[in-house]
Amino acid sequence: MPNDRYLTAPIKPKEQFFKEYGLDTGKRLIMYAPVGDVALIMKENDVDQYVMEILASVDAQVIVRFPPDENVRLVNFNKPATMHIHRPGYAFSNTRFTDREIRRQDDDSLIDQIYYSSVVVTGPTSICLDAAFMGKPVIAVDCYPSARGFFQKVYQYSYSHMKKMLACKGVYYATTKEDMLAGIHRYLKNPATDAEGRTRIREQWFSHADGHAGERVAREIFSVLGR
Numbered sequence: 001m002p003n004d005r006y007l008t009a010p011i012k013p014k015e016q017f018f019k020e021y022g023l024d025t026g027k028r029l030i031m032y033a034p035v036g037d038v039a040l041i042m043k044e045n046d047v048d049q050y051v052m053e054i055l056a057s058v059d060a061q062v063i064v065r066f067p068p069d070e071n072v073r074l075v076n077f078n079k080p081a082t083m084h085i086h087r088p089g090y091a092f093s094n095t096r097f098t099d100r101e102i103r104r105q106d107d108d109s110l111i112d113q114i115y116y117s118s119v120v121v122t123g124p125t126s127i128c129l130d131a132a133f134m135g136k137p138v139i140a141v142d143c144y145p146s147a148r149g150f151f152q153k154v155y156q157y158s159y160s161h162m163k164k165m166l167a168c169k170g171v172y173y174a175t176t177k178e179d180m181l182a183g184i185h186r187y188l189k190n191p192a193t194d195a196e197g198r199t200r201i202r203e204q205w206f207s208h209a210d211g212h213a214g215e216r217v218a219r220e221i222f223s224v225l226g227r
Contacts, residue, residue, distance in 0.1 A: 005107070005108075005111060005211075006111055006114075006130070006133055006134055007209070007210075007211050009111050009112065009114075009115040009134065010111065010112050010115045010116065011108040011111055011112050012108075012112055014116060017112050017116055018116070021063055021084045021086070022084060023061050023063070023084065024061060027060065027061050027082075028060045028061065028118040028188060029060065029061045029062070029063060029116055029117045029118060030055060030058065030060050030061070030062045030063075030117060030118060030119045030120075030121060030184065031062075031063050031064075031065060031113050031114060031117040031119075031120045031121065032051065032052065032055055032062060032063070032064045032065070032120075032121045032122065033065050033067075033120070033121070033122040033123070033125060033127040034048040034051070034052075034064065034065075034066060034067065034072045034122075034123070035047055035048055035123035035124075035125075035154055036048070036066070036067040036070035036071070036072055036123075037070055037071050037072060037073050044073060045072070045073040046073070046144070046145055046146075047123075047141075047144060047154065048072050048073070048074070049072075049073065049074050049075065049077055050143070050144065050145040051121065051141050051143070051180070052064060052074075052077065052083070053077075054143075054177055054180055054181065055083070055121065056078075056079075056080045056082075056083060057181075058181070058184055060082070060118070060119075060184075060188070061082045061083070061084075062082060062083040062084070063083075063084045063086060063113055063117070064083060064084070064085045064086065065086045065088065065109075065110065065113055066085065066086065066087045066088070068088045068089035068100055068102050068106065069089065069100050086109070086113070088102065088106040088109060088110070089101060089102055089103070089106055090102075090103055110130070114127075114130055114131055114134050114136055115134060115136075117136060118137070118187070118188055118191065119136070119137050119138070119139065119184055119187045119188060120136050120137070120138040120139070121138070121139045121141055121180075121184070122138065122139075122140060122141070123140065123141060123142075123154055123156075124140065124154060124156040124157050124159070124162050128140055128165060128171050128201075129165070129201065129205055129206075132170050132171065132198040132201040132202060132205075133201075133202060133205075133206055133209065135195070135198060136191075136198075137172070137187035137191055137193065137194065137198075138170075138171050138172070138198075139171070139172045139173075139174055139180060139183045139184065139187070140157070140166070140171050140172070140173050140174065141174050141180055142154055142157055142173065142174065142175050143174055143175055143176050143177055143179065143180055157173075164204075165201060165205075168197050168198075168200040168201045168204065169194060169196075169197035169200070170194050170195075170196075170197025170198035170199070170200055170201045171194075171197070171198075171201070172186070172187070172194065
């Protein structure tokens with residue numbers, strides 16, 4: 001995570017950023033980071049399209065940032081004009097979506113997408129931490145278009161590190177469409193909601209958020225080497 005540069009966000013001015021993605025500077029922006037096909041055990045990923053269809057009904061612009069090395073299954077998806085789909089990363093192959101590499105400009109776009117968003121929506125990914133680091137309201141979605149068993153869901157929410165993060169009460173955990181919409185409207189109305197929880201996340205995961213983590217790691221390595 002390029003968290004050191006998060007401290008000096010944004011990378012691009014607002015007008016330039018919004019123009020690049022065909023967005024309106026006068027309207028609020030929601031960012032969605034899909035779960036992706038690879039992260040799910042289910043044969044066909046219907047989660048991301050379901051969430052995108054819900055977001056399409058919200059009175060806001062949406063930028064969907066695909067995972068850099070995973071595909072996101074969409075079937076006859078009617079993308080609204082207010083939604084932009086961004087596929088970060090450099091592709092080495094036209095046939096293998098996973099054969100991609102993240103560039104500096106892709107890191108920069110992530111920083112600006114979070115910075116200029118009013119709400120960040122994602123699955124059980126590090127985007128939750130990125131958004132909390134920047135003080136942005138974030139919603140972790142765990143909702144589905146149909147009833148299903150544990151292993152047909154995003155089971156990663158049962159991981160200990162995800163439970164630890166959600167326990168901080170800084171990320172809104174949505175398990176239904178109605179819950180997700182309620183969380184979005186709640187944050188759009190008052191972005192300061194759950195700010196204390198996001199502070200707890202920063203304290204636990206970013207205790208020295210000063211942009212010098214790399215220097216501290218280097219000093220420890222040199223001390224072990226006796227330099």
